[in-house]
Amino acid sequence: MTLPAPTAPSRDAVEPAASPKDVVISVDAMGGDSGPATVVAGLAEFLDKTPGARIVLHGRASELAPLIARRRIGDRVELMDAADVVAMSDKPSHVMRHGKDTSMWSAIETVREGRAQVCVSCGNTGALMAVAMIRLRKAEGVNRPAIACLWPSRNPTGFNVMLDVGADIRADEDDLLTFALMGASYARNGLGLERPRIGLLNVGVEDHKGRAELKVAGDLIARAAPLAEFDYVGFVEGGDIPSDRVDVIVTDGFTGNIALKTGEGTASLISEFLREAFRKTPLSRIAALLAMTSLTRLKKRIDPRRVNGGVFLGLNGTVVKSHGSADATGVAAALNLAYRLAKTGFSDKLAARVAAVGTLGHDSTETREAAVSGDVTG
Amino acid sequence: MTLPAPTAPSRDAVEPAASPKDVVISVDAMGGDSGPATVVAGLAEFLDKTPGARIVLHGRASELAPLIARRRIGDRVELMDAADVVAMSDKPSHVMRHGKDTSMWSAIETVREGRAQVCVSCGNTGALMAVAMIRLRKAEGVNRPAIACLWPSRNPTGFNVMLDVGADIRADEDDLLTFALMGASYARNGLGLERPRIGLLNVGVEDHKGRAELKVAGDLIARAAPLAEFDYVGFVEGGDIPSDRVDVIVTDGFTGNIALKTGEGTASLISEFLREAFRKTPLSRIAALLAMTSLTRLKKRIDPRRVNGGVFLGLNGTVVKSHGSADATGVAAALNLAYRLAKTGFSDKLAARVAAVGTLGHDSTETREAAVSGDVTG
Numbered sequence: 001m002t003l004p005a006p007t008a009p010s011r012d013a014v015e016p017a018a019s020p021k022d023v024v025i026s027v028d029a030m031g032g033d034s035g036p037a038t039v040v041a042g043l044a045e046f047l048d049k050t051p052g053a054r055i056v057l058h059g060r061a062s063e064l065a066p067l068i069a070r071r072r073i074g075d076r077v078e079l080m081d082a083a084d085v086v087a088m089s090d091k092p093s094h095v096m097r098h099g100k101d102t103s104m105w106s107a108i109e110t111v112r113e114g115r116a117q118v119c120v121s122c123g124n125t126g127a128l129m130a131v132a133m134i135r136l137r138k139a140e141g142v143n144r145p146a147i148a149c150l151w152p153s154r155n156p157t158g159f160n161v162m163l164d165v166g167a168d169i170r171a172d173e174d175d176l177l178t179f180a181l182m183g184a185s186y187a188r189n190g191l192g193l194e195r196p197r198i199g200l201l202n203v204g205v206e207d208h209k210g211r212a213e214l215k216v217a218g219d220l221i222a223r224a225a226p227l228a229e230f231d232y233v234g235f236v237e238g239g240d241i242p243s244d245r246v247d248v249i250v251t252d253g254f255t256g257n258i259a260l261k262t263g264e265g266t267a268s269l270i271s272e273f274l275r276e277a278f279r280k281t282p283l284s285r286i287a288a289l290l291a292m293t294s295l296t297r298l299k300k301r302i303d304p305r306r307v308n309g310g311v312f313l314g315l316n317g318t319v320v321k322s323h324g325s326a327d328a329t330g331v332a333a334a335l336n337l338a339y340r341l342a343k344t345g346f347s348d349k350l351a352a353r354v355a356a357v358g359t360l361g362h363d364s365t366e367t368r369e370a371a372v373s374g375d376v377t378g
Numbered sequence: 379m380t381l382p383a384p385t386a387p388s389r390d391a392v393e394p395a396a397s398p399k400d401v402v403i404s405v406d407a408m409g410g411d412s413g414p415a416t417v418v419a420g421l422a423e424f425l426d427k428t429p430g431a432r433i434v435l436h437g438r439a440s441e442l443a444p445l446i447a448r449r450r451i452g453d454r455v456e457l458m459d460a461a462d463v464v465a466m467s468d469k470p471s472h473v474m475r476h477g478k479d480t481s482m483w484s485a486i487e488t489v490r491e492g493r494a495q496v497c498v499s500c501g502n503t504g505a506l507m508a509v510a511m512i513r514l515r516k517a518e519g520v521n522r523p524a525i526a527c528l529w530p531s532r533n534p535t536g537f538n539v540m541l542d543v544g545a546d547i548r549a550d551e552d553d554l555l556t557f558a559l560m561g562a563s564y565a566r567n568g569l570g571l572e573r574p575r576i577g578l579l580n581v582g583v584e585d586h587k588g589r590a591e592l593k594v595a596g597d598l599i600a601r602a603a604p605l606a607e608f609d610y611v612g613f614v615e616g617g618d619i620p621s622d623r624v625d626v627i628v629t630d631g632f633t634g635n636i637a638l639k640t641g642e643g644t645a646s647l648i649s650e651f652l653r654e655a656f657r658k659t660p661l662s663r664i665a666a667l668l669a670m671t672s673l674t675r676l677k678k679r680i681d682p683r684r685v686n687g688g689v690f691l692g693l694n695g696t697v698v699k700s701h702g703s704a705d706a707t708g709v710a711a712a713l714n715l716a717y718r719l720a721k722t723g724f725s726d727k728l729a730a731r732v733a734a735v736g737t738l739g740h741d742s743t744e745t746r747e748a749a750v751s752g753d754v755t756g
Contacts, residue, residue, distance in 0.1 A: 203635040238639025242647040257581040261616025262637045266644040269620040273679050277672040287668040294655040294662040301651050
């Protein structure tokens with residue numbers, strides 16, 4: 001973090017700016033690898049295509065004001081000055097204790113106050129999760145929040161959901177059940193799937209494979225499936241993550257994070273090899289020119305910028321984490337995802353789902369009936 | 379498994395067939411997805427290129443004899459009749475109790491008896507590991523054996539080593555240290571790297587990231603590095619698996635198996651998307667023709683058949699597990715890997731490495747000096 005450099009306006013001085021129909025997105029402008037100019041460029045790209053959205057933008061006002069003026073988006077962007085910035089190397093525990101003046105903290109705070117429906121940041125993931133946890137708090141029935149990502153797949157939507165990809169390094173059977181409920185809700189609201197198919201990541205599809213807690217988690221998820229309106233397909237393997245036999249892949253944050261980065265690493269290795277193969281000879285360079293359209297078509301399907309945005313699930317409020325290295329298009333994609341989720345009232349629907357199924361094991365017949373009736377539709 | 383159908387010759391009747399200079403490979407002909415004809419075709423391909431190798435082939439003699447005759451490799455292949463076959467669906471525990479008449483058991487037994495230096499099988503991985511464990515036994519100082527795979531990488535050799543990719547579903551800090559020693563020995567003998575760089579797979583490269591046992595394992599591996607003649611590069615992430623900052627990636631068998639299958643799944647998704655992109659329009663089909671050489675060049679670099687062969691490490695004897703779906707080229711690649719490892723006396727070198735470093739913590743100055751002197755060079 002850098003030294004604070006106090007500037008007006010302060011939080012207290014600012015009036016709520018959103019009209020009731022608009023979706024308001026709270027955006028942390030700082031902390032991305034390529035600086036606030038990229039964030040503001042992405043913002044302009046997004047706002048141009050999304051008339052019903054407004055922004056509360058957090059960061060150093062002296063830096064941000066000219067950027068906003070240049071893009072002519074001042075009428076839809078409210079600036080909140082924050083002197084401090086969370087660096088990528090800052091430890092989450094440090095930010096939790098000393099981060100009150102950072103743009104990240106301010107961006108989360110605006111969601112907590114109900115002045116925005118969703119928060120977007122390109123900053124340090126660990127710090128963002130830590131600040132979100134202490135300020136927004138965990139939703140009822142959630143022990144461990146999770147980060148969900150979208151994965152290019154063979155399904156009609158083009159994507160599968162995987163969680164947890166790194167909120168925490170472990171998850172017990174109850175956490176995995178909660179991940180299944182949250183993942184189903186995310187697939188329903190984010191991908192428009194009415195009845196998502198849930199799979200549990202393991203080292204084999206047979207019942208006897210893997211760790212004992214996975215077997216228990218599988219039983220819990222299977223039992224919750226009819227009430228929570230998803231289908232449980234059983235264990236899935238690493239190779240199934242992009243497959244069309246499943247929509248949501250549930251795993252602990254350690255395994256999920258390694259799978260995510262392994263997939264990204266493999267894709268980037270193949271892209272590199274593909275480029276080298278086409279650069280090798282004069283003839284192959286000509287072939288590359290002719291193949292350009294096809295290669296662009298491929299690139300579009302696996303472009304990580306299209307799937308930019310890890311979503312924090314299980315908090316009282318939705319937080320979208322954009323890749324630290326996102327360019328303007330990537331930032332715009334994350335904003336668009338945040339907008340869609342806010343528009344569906346995702347956060348409340350998810351909380352209702354988890355709370356309903358969570359009480360099923362213990363509570364009265366009324367609760368059960370409420371859960372299976374139309375009361376919970378998120 | 380199928381019903382036994384007894385045929386001669388029996389084990390006792392067969393004389394050792396190898397000349398002392400030849401490498402003898404014990405091959406399980408059964409259990410692969412495409413049957414013994416594919417294994418024999420791969421065998422012929424391999425023997426044609428490798429004059430110094432002989433084979434002991436296990437399976438139903440009545441099926442195998444005509445295949446061998448047709449390929450005219452009878453002078454270099456000794457047939458061992460085994461009436462029974464391990465099916466892909468057989469549980470390892472079942473094979474351990476009732477598998478004595480299977481070709482897999484017979485293939486391992488030939489290594490145990492010292493009549494072959496290495497075993498190759500396309501069969502059921504779990505059963506193969508179980509039979510290898512009870513017949514060959516774990517090497518001194520090894521608590522958990524591991525399966526090592528080769529991964530296409532940006533390194534000059536074209537490959538990195540990763541282990542464990544599925545021998546067991548867990549590993550504690552001592553197991554991870556053993557994996558580092560075994561992986562270094564494999565990289566030295568299999569890839570010809572004098573001083574391999576070892577990395578420990580984690581969810582971040584910073585010291586404070588990940589599970590507590592990984593921190594301890596990292597300290598153990600760092601301490602063993604100078605004596606075991608490898609470099610420890612610290613934590614690596616999923617994206618580093620194909621990178622050139624590391625040669626050997628150490629992880630537990632649960633995480634490793636999921637990373638391996640995720641990588642394979644991602645590669646196959648991209649290949650599929652690439653084919654679709656080039657099939658889309660008449661123009662793109664013409665472009666594909668012109669790009670053929672470049673695409674073949676790419677395919678060759680990531681062809682899973684080139685890296686066919688998971689190696690079981692930490693047993694008294696080397697076992698190479700070929701992909702169940704391997705074609706003749708894949709089988710030949712696995713045989714070639716087995717041949718190279720047997721040629722270097724890999725199994726004994728690895729055992730010496732593990733034993734030497736394993737005793738360092740407890741034993742006398744002499745042992746330490748033996749370990750750092752030229753006595754152990756594998």
